[in-house]
Amino acid sequence: MSTPITPQYCLLKTVRRWPYTKTSKINQVVLKRFFDKEPFFDRIWDLYIVEYSSNGNDIGGIVVPLEQVKTFFRQTEAETAVALLRSDRELALDLGPPTNHAIRLVGRSSSWDDYEGLFAASSSPPSFPTREHTSTSTNPPIKGPRQNRTAKSDKKRQTQIENRRNMLRSAVEIFNGEGDCAFFSIDIESWERNHDIVTEVGLTKYTPSTKVDQGERIGEKISDHIIIKEHRRYKNGNYVADASGNFEFGNSRLVPLAEIKETIVAFMCAPEKYQRILIGHDINADIEYLRKLGYDDELKDFSMIFDTVEIWKAFADTFDGIGLSRLCSELDISAWNLHNAGNDARYTMEAFVKMISRTANGEGRFSR
Numbered sequence: 001m002s003t004p005i006t007p008q009y010c011l012l013k014t015v016r017r018w019p020y021t022k023t024s025k026i027n028q029v030v031l032k033r034f035f036d037k038e039p040f041f042d043r044i045w046d047l048y049i050v051e052y053s054s055n056g057n058d059i060g061g062i063v064v065p066l067e068q069v070k071t072f073f074r075q076t077e078a079e080t081a082v083a084l085l086r087s088d089r090e091l092a093l094d095l096g097p098p099t100n101h102a103i104r105l106v107g108r109s110s111s112w113d114d115y116e117g118l119f120a121a122s123s124s125p126p127s128f129p130t131r132e133h134t135s136t137s138t139n140p141p142i143k144g145p146r147q148n149r150t151a152k153s154d155k156k157r158q159t160q161i162e163n164r165r166n167m168l169r170s171a172v173e174i175f176n177g178e179g180d181c182a183f184f185s186i187d188i189e190s191w192e193r194n195h196d197i198v199t200e201v202g203l204t205k206y207t208p209s210t211k212v213d214q215g216e217r218i219g220e221k222i223s224d225h226i227i228i229k230e231h232r233r234y235k236n237g238n239y240v241a242d243a244s245g246n247f248e249f250g251n252s253r254l255v256p257l258a259e260i261k262e263t264i265v266a267f268m269c270a271p272e273k274y275q276r277i278l279i280g281h282d283i284n285a286d287i288e289y290l291r292k293l294g295y296d297d298e299l300k301d302f303s304m305i306f307d308t309v310e311i312w313k314a315f316a317d318t319f320d321g322i323g324l325s326r327l328c329s330e331l332d333i334s335a336w337n338l339h340n341a342g343n344d345a346r347y348t349m350e351a352f353v354k355m356i357s358r359t360a361n362g363e364g365r366f367s368r
Contacts, residue, residue, distance in 0.1 A: 008066040008092040015069050027082045029285040030195045034076045038319055041115050047106040066092050081193045081239050164314035171306055175356045182207050182270035185279040187344035188289040191234040198289055199234050201226040202341030203267045204349040223249040225342025229256045243340035261294040278302040281324045281348045282309050308351050315355045315364040327351050
């Protein structure tokens with residue numbers, strides 16, 4: 001007779017922190033879109049608490065089945081080619097003999113809101129009876145630390161909403177202001193099998209004019225697509241589409257790695273009196289790549305940095321992130337050959353201009 005397999009569990013907070021303790025800084029940026037709060041909780045998680053018979057205390061947090069974590073890791077690895085787990089022992093908790101603890105199901109979550117509600121409810125009495133929990137009391141319940149954390153989370157959520165709205169207001173004021181501005185968008189592609197290897201750099205420069213067409217300021221857009229000469233043999237296609245040969249806005253350029261920084265510096269120039277603004281889609285990833293290419297001190301010369309993912313959240317009044325392809329679709333922008341760095345930089349700029357123009361014209365949920 002075969003021995004039944006005992007389910008294994010992991011601390012949820014350990015899973016959330018996994019890329020930040022187990023992978024390189026570049027890979028952390030790549031993995032961020034999976035481990036950030038909203039995408040991480042936008043999947044099924046069965047939430048449990050482990051309670052020990054000696055005192056009824058739990059082990060310090062919510063636990064989830066190891067098999068669910070492994071499924072999540074496999075899906076993430078398939079899209080990023082970043083290895084996350086070498087052995088189950090790295091994650092699985094050693095709970096000791098099954099006779100000294102109970103595993104209590106808190107519930108099943110499929111969103112951050114679900115998780116918050118279940119987390120607050122998980123402060124109910126443990127499965128193991130103790131004197132403290134079997135005694136009768138007529139006193140009203142005292143607000144526990146988990147309820148306080150939920151209140152703090154609500155406050156933090158409201159702060160995030162206000163910060164995004166203020167950011168969108170700032171973008172509109174700068175874009176429609178009287179001062180001279182130059183807007184630059186950036187997109188950087190890396191090799192899908194090793195994200196430390198940068199393969200392409202895409203750049204777009206937009207200088208608005210005073211003319212307006214259908215509610216949108218007219219301006220000149222110039223785009224560039226750079227392929228790093230030494231890395232041109234590193235082709236994507238297994239996990240990420242390879243569109244490196246399909247630049248839609250001019251001719252691609254082969255540039256040696258040693259000349260990449262000065263090439264970016266030359267493109268990002270503007271008259272001295274101009275205010276320079278940097279734009280990207282999930283821009284933290286691109287900033288890390290810029291620093292890797294030596295473009296670091298120059299970042300302080302930008303008066304503002306805007307992320308079109310955050311702009312979208314404010315524009316659409318949502319907490320959900322959005323990929324560039326769907327963003328273009330939502331804004332009625334015809335986007336071809338995405339994952340070409342030059343094209344992505346151009347479409348990022350077009351999405352930024354469209355959201356700012358629509359907000360200024362009273363469109364978007366935030367504007368209502």
